[in-house]
Amino acid sequence: MPIENIPEIYLPKSAERPDLFVHDFKMTSDVVKSKVNLSMHMFSFLQVGKKQVHFAGTSVAVNKDQSLLLKRGNWLWTELLETEAVYYCKLLFFSEKILKEFLEKHMDNETMVNDDIPYFIIRNDAYITSYLNSLNTIGNAPDIFMDNLLSVKFEELMLYLIQKYGRKFKHYLQSLIGDGRSPFKKIVESKIHSNLRLEEIAFLCHMSLSTFKRHFIREYKVSPGRWLQEKRLQKAKETLEEGILKPSEIYSDFGYNNLSNFSIAFKNKFGFSPSEISSQI
Template structure:
């Protein structure tokens, strides 16, 4: 799992296991992620579309995606998934060694892709389990081999993935206003928003203030509070249900900001 604010990843092979209840969260995927759903259900939302993956499903999340997720264990069971993160240096090295050409501009491709299974893909995912269970330390050379094996298997089972795997271009400059209205509820640093809109942080702030006539931080808080007010007033949601969803980290901070903006605590807002 990647922290939405740091991009830090302890290992390129990650095993996820949750027992008793749904777990909600969000993350920024700085690298491509190839995953297998062992048990339970994973629901992913990128702000435009919802994707649901059940036991036995395989998925591919393209890099540079902001996503929210819900991990739901099966009845009396355990949520389990295993993922491998395909970093850009490994992909560049693989492309050079195997004669693949770079494919710039695959940004129009689906951000989250349901992949075909088959014995080759299943066998590979099964082979990752010993590297991920019991907090076993993974030898760096074995990690490198598994990453390359994952690339080979993706290309063998889905040759069209070459256009995504070997697209090394960075996000281009896009419509900042539309992007912010779509992604305001993601709780990430301004530098991440800047990067995803194809701007330096300084240019992002300048363009933002030109469009919205206020600072990014002030606009984000106001926009999130407006969305919370709508969800509670019109949809009957509670503060504890919406504060994480709309981009706040802390319920008490959300309640304080809400009261300051609307004059009443969220608990007094009638549905």
């Protein structure tokens, strides 16, 4: 699957990347685990549909009642339609330069933090609805006024979110300054119990698959495929022993395309099939 460079694909080819940029994104079919190289920090104001994103060390899912602020970097995006025939979100991109200017203006005496927090969930409320309507309105303004209007609107939004979420949001904004890359082991170990393929985990590590495999063997002294299979099968066994879910309900969560392959791998490791656990509980 090709990598999408965002927001570059939304800009005219001859245009320089602005410090602030608004884009209305719509689609009429589901997109699953699209590879995205996000070169600016971004607000994603979800209006219709559902969204899930995987970043280096974590993942998050939201619906139309929530919006996201995402850190620049490599992401896997899943965007799904719901009852409507269209998926729609308004995207507001901002550069690190304009973020630094905001932080210098409004948080001079704040202690900087080193947390690596890739996303912040925003609960949509009456203000957010009104704010998005105002972005629609200024979209009709002459180009000569657009930059100044967007700067004012960006500052307004940031101040509102600081007032709403307090220190938690301030710390998040401070965490956006930097290169956005997490340590290799943190990324890998956060994806043990996901159904991501090795190629997708490598992408989140900013590596090609071949580089990822070489780096993995240096770190763990075993191939990534074998290591992940061992960890995932152990977790699958623990899940089945809880007696709530059946093998047919969990195999895809642990990276298997069908129940048969899951059952064979499970029996090879433990000496008994996953269905035997379910029948004993």
